[in-house]
Amino acid sequence: MTATLHSKDQSLALATEPDAGKRKLSTAKAIQEAISQRMARDESVFVIGEDVGPYGGIFSSTTGLIDRFGPERIIDTPISETAFIGLGIGAAVEGMRPIVELMFADFFGVCMDQIYNHMAKIHYESGGNVRVPMVLMTATGGGYGDGAQHSQCLWGTFAHLPGMKVVVPSNPYDAKGLMTAAIESDDPVVFMFHKGVMGLGWMAKNQRSIGAVPEEEYIVPIGKARVAREGTDVTIVTVSLSVHHSLDVAEKLEAEGISVEVIDLRSLVPLDREAIVRSVSKTGRLIVVDEDYQSFGLSGEVIAVVAEHDPSLLKRVSRVCVPDVPIPYAHELEFAVLPTPARIEAAVRDAVAT
Amino acid sequence: MTPPTTKTLTDEGRRGLLSTMVLIRTYEEAIRREYYADKKPAFDIGAGLVPGEMHLSAGQEPVAAGICAHLTPEDALTATHRPHHVAIAKGVALRPMTAEIFGRQTGLGRGRGGHMHLFDPSTHFSCSGIIAEGLPPALGQAFAFQRQRSDRVAVAVIGEGAANKGEFHESLNLAALWKLPVVCVVEDNDWGISVPRSHSTSVASNADRAAAYGIPGARVEDNSVEAVYAAAGEAIARARSGGGPTLIEVHTLRLWGHFEGDAEGYRPDLESVPEHDPIPIYRDRLLKTGVLTDSQYQVMQASASEQVEDAIDFAKNSPTPDPLDHLSYVFSEGVNS
Numbered sequence: 001m002t003a004t005l006h007s008k009d010q011s012l013a014l015a016t017e018p019d020a021g022k023r024k025l026s027t028a029k030a031i032q033e034a035i036s037q038r039m040a041r042d043e044s045v046f047v048i049g050e051d052v053g054p055y056g057g058i059f060s061s062t063t064g065l066i067d068r069f070g071p072e073r074i075i076d077t078p079i080s081e082t083a084f085i086g087l088g089i090g091a092a093v094e095g096m097r098p099i100v101e102l103m104f105a106d107f108f109g110v111c112m113d114q115i116y117n118h119m120a121k122i123h124y125e126s127g128g129n130v131r132v133p134m135v136l137m138t139a140t141g142g143g144y145g146d147g148a149q150h151s152q153c154l155w156g157t158f159a160h161l162p163g164m165k166v167v168v169p170s171n172p173y174d175a176k177g178l179m180t181a182a183i184e185s186d187d188p189v190v191f192m193f194h195k196g197v198m199g200l201g202w203m204a205k206n207q208r209s210i211g212a213v214p215e216e217e218y219i220v221p222i223g224k225a226r227v228a229r230e231g232t233d234v235t236i237v238t239v240s241l242s243v244h245h246s247l248d249v250a251e252k253l254e255a256e257g258i259s260v261e262v263i264d265l266r267s268l269v270p271l272d273r274e275a276i277v278r279s280v281s282k283t284g285r286l287i288v289v290d291e292d293y294q295s296f297g298l299s300g301e302v303i304a305v306v307a308e309h310d311p312s313l314l315k316r317v318s319r320v321c322v323p324d325v326p327i328p329y330a331h332e333l334e335f336a337v338l339p340t341p342a343r344i345e346a347a348v349r350d351a352v353a354t
Numbered sequence: 355m356t357p358p359t360t361k362t363l364t365d366e367g368r369r370g371l372l373s374t375m376v377l378i379r380t381y382e383e384a385i386r387r388e389y390y391a392d393k394k395p396a397f398d399i400g401a402g403l404v405p406g407e408m409h410l411s412a413g414q415e416p417v418a419a420g421i422c423a424h425l426t427p428e429d430a431l432t433a434t435h436r437p438h439h440v441a442i443a444k445g446v447a448l449r450p451m452t453a454e455i456f457g458r459q460t461g462l463g464r465g466r467g468g469h470m471h472l473f474d475p476s477t478h479f480s481c482s483g484i485i486a487e488g489l490p491p492a493l494g495q496a497f498a499f500q501r502q503r504s505d506r507v508a509v510a511v512i513g514e515g516a517a518n519k520g521e522f523h524e525s526l527n528l529a530a531l532w533k534l535p536v537v538c539v540v541e542d543n544d545w546g547i548s549v550p551r552s553h554s555t556s557v558a559s560n561a562d563r564a565a566a567y568g569i570p571g572a573r574v575e576d577n578s579v580e581a582v583y584a585a586a587g588e589a590i591a592r593a594r595s596g597g598g599p600t601l602i603e604v605h606t607l608r609l610w611g612h613f614e615g616d617a618e619g620y621r622p623d624l625e626s627v628p629e630h631d632p633i634p635i636y637r638d639r640l641l642k643t644g645v646l647t648d649s650q651y652q653v654m655q656a657s658a659s660e661q662v663e664d665a666i667d668f669a670k671n672s673p674t675p676d677p678l679d680h681l682s683y684v685f686s687e688g689v690n691s
Contacts, residue, residue, distance in 0.1 A: 046501075072501075078531065083524035086490020087497055090508070093480075094430070094498035113487050122480075126473035127464030128683040130480070162684055186686040 014180065016219045020173050020212035026199025028060035030172035030213045031137075034179035035062065035099060037217045039069055042097065045183060048075040048084055049101030049137075058103055059139045059195050081111035085136065089119050092134040097183055102138040105154045105192060119188045120163030134189075135182045136164075141194035141241055141291055143338055144203050148326035151334070155239070156290075156297030158190045159268035165189040165222050166268040170197055170243035172211045174266055177220025185222065194291070196241040206244040223270035227279070231261035234316075234351045235279040236344070237302050238289040239265045242320075245341045246289055249348060258352055268298060273305045277313075280306050284315040285351045289339050294321035316351045320344050358424065358587040360580045365645045371423060371579045372640060373654050375415035375633050378439045380658035381448070382410045384666055385438070385455065389614055397615055403456055403670065406468060411439035413577075413609030416632050417541050418443035420582025420604075421509060424590040430478035430495035430508040432488030434541075435470045437481035440511050446474045448665035458672035465675040466683060478508075486516035489525040489538060496529070496536035496593075507535040507593040514603070515546035517560045526601065530567040533598035537589045540601070543608035548620040564601040571601040577632050607632065 056063030142151025250260035392402035422443035454461030470483035492510035564571025589600035640646035
């Protein structure tokens with residue numbers, strides 16, 4: 001299967017989810033590579049944001065890009081999120097393909113009007129006559145003691161508001177393919193990477209943040225979930241760093257004869273409802289693991305998908321989320337609210353006990 | 355390139371400015387008529403062929419006409435919640451614009467936008483209902499023009515209330531820093547809905563704020579279309595030639611309420627407002643100086659009326675959107691969630 005490029009380079013078709021091969025990269029390097037390869041082929045692509053230039057992005061999403069493409073296309077900005085996100089919108093409307101980095105998703109509060117009232121609505125308000133092909137890339141997640149204003153996931157907030165695609169990769173392979181797909185998309189895409197999946201040398205990391213990535217460009221379709229692990233007893237539906245934790249728990253419990261299926265949604269918008277229903281149809285037990293806040297968010301939505309389809313499928317349902325409190329600072333408190341492997345394991349044991 | 359000035363403005367050019375202003379006023383009067391037509395006897399904002407808030411631009415025509423005389427369809431312009439005058443002066447076709455205001459399938463946004471959300475790619479015109487938020491996208495359009503090595507420019511029209519928002523300062527700093535080909539035009543109509551400028555703004559002239567960003571600033575004090583023309587001509591020529599942004603403030607006039615239905619009880623100058631109507635003032639000046647004849651003015655009015663009524667007929671006779679089609683256009687690929 002192939003995807004067609006938007007650009008002049010129509011002769012080059014991109015593979016969809018090719019074999020991973022053997023070369024290993026961190027998620028950060030996979031993102032850099034996706035951007036770099038697109039920029040090499042498409043002059044309309046540029047990166048703009050705070051500290052994306054010589055610093056390479058606070059979480060290494062743009063490391064090295066300025067050396068290859070220079071400050072004309074890898075553009076550091078003042079701390080003016082509204083101005084530079086809006087600039088991305090205007091540039092996209094005029095035919096460019098900006099990748100705009102909002103350093104932390106937590107910072108959306110200072111610039112949300114450009115995001116949800118403009119970036120996300122212009123296509124609809126214009127009756128499809130104006131497209132906004134831009135990527136809003138942003139860091140999410142906690143677990144390293146950064147407190148209430150720098151640790152949130154917030155993807156449910158973006159996904160709640162119509163007009164933005166929302167992708168949340170968990171591993172290097174998906175990150176590269178989803179970034180390529182996001183740049184190629186004619187719609188605005190919010191690309192939310194968890195700091196804990198980037199494979200950064202200065203933060204605790206799961207082994208799954210480094211993995212096999214093809215050297216060539218390819219697409220991971222936006223809106224298609226992945227069965228990260230097959231199982232028969234219980235379904236975990238999750239995203240991002242929680243995929244890593246869920247897989248760790250599944251591996252551990254396999255020895256006890258508990259078979260856990262892990263669904264990595266990869267995108268919140270569009271949401272792969274079929275993948276959720278398909279898995280729960282098999283297992284009858286659903287656990288949603290989400291590092292975003294519990295109420296009014298992804299976890300409730302996933303459960304509603306199954307309930308609306310056929311409530312009788314659900315023998316057991318539960319969720320492991322951040323309870324509705326700000327992310328606390330002290331390590332003991334922070335890890336009391338995060339969806340840790342221990343909390344996920346307890347939820348699985350509880351689900352299969354009946 | 356020598357910027358156009360009032361000295362280079364020909365008689366034909368002057369009649370052109372008046373003609374644009376007359377077309378705008380004729381349009382706003384007709385929209386006002388249609389807006390109220392089916393909201394009687396009791397005013398119900400959601401009733402009738404044109405529901406919702408309606409912010410009309412009567413009195414602010416000199417800003418639109420004076421600026422847009424220097425723009426081509428390839429230049430970009432972002433406007434506010436009060437967008438009709440600049441849309442018309444920018445050259446947005448009246449038929450699809452009016453159809454959008456009437457919520458019809460033939461409208462600019464196929465009925466999805468409404469009067470505060472008009473998007474016309476053919477003239478690079480857009481507007482936003484959120485105060486000051488049209489400025490950052492105009493920067494982006496200017497950025498794209500700069501990177502494409504073209505001489506196209508972007509103009510952002512905002513109100514005086516917007517100059518107290520963070521977007522204004524972020525945007526002007528960035529525009530100045532990168533010498534973007536953008537002109538920011540502040541329409542000072544004295545009122546932020548009901549709050550007078552004296553209660554909202556710390557400086558007498560927002561043009562003074564240009565100094566904070568190291569860019570030229572100019573204030574046009576008397577709502578004169580020719581003064582706007584001159585100031586805009588200089589600013590736009592500077593932007594086109596790589597000289598970077600300019601901030602212009604025009605002291606204009608809100609002839610009618612903030613929106614239709616606004617009784618303006620807060621406004622002490624209400625009785626004297628019509629005396630300042632810029633259209634009769636400019637018309638009389640052109641008549642007096644021999645630039646314009648009575649018959650030319652009558653032709654101007656008749657032509658405006660014909661265009662406007664044609665657009666309204668077109669809108670009224672256009673199909674309404676299919677309610678079953680309400681999910682279309684969230685995304686370009688027809689995948690909506």
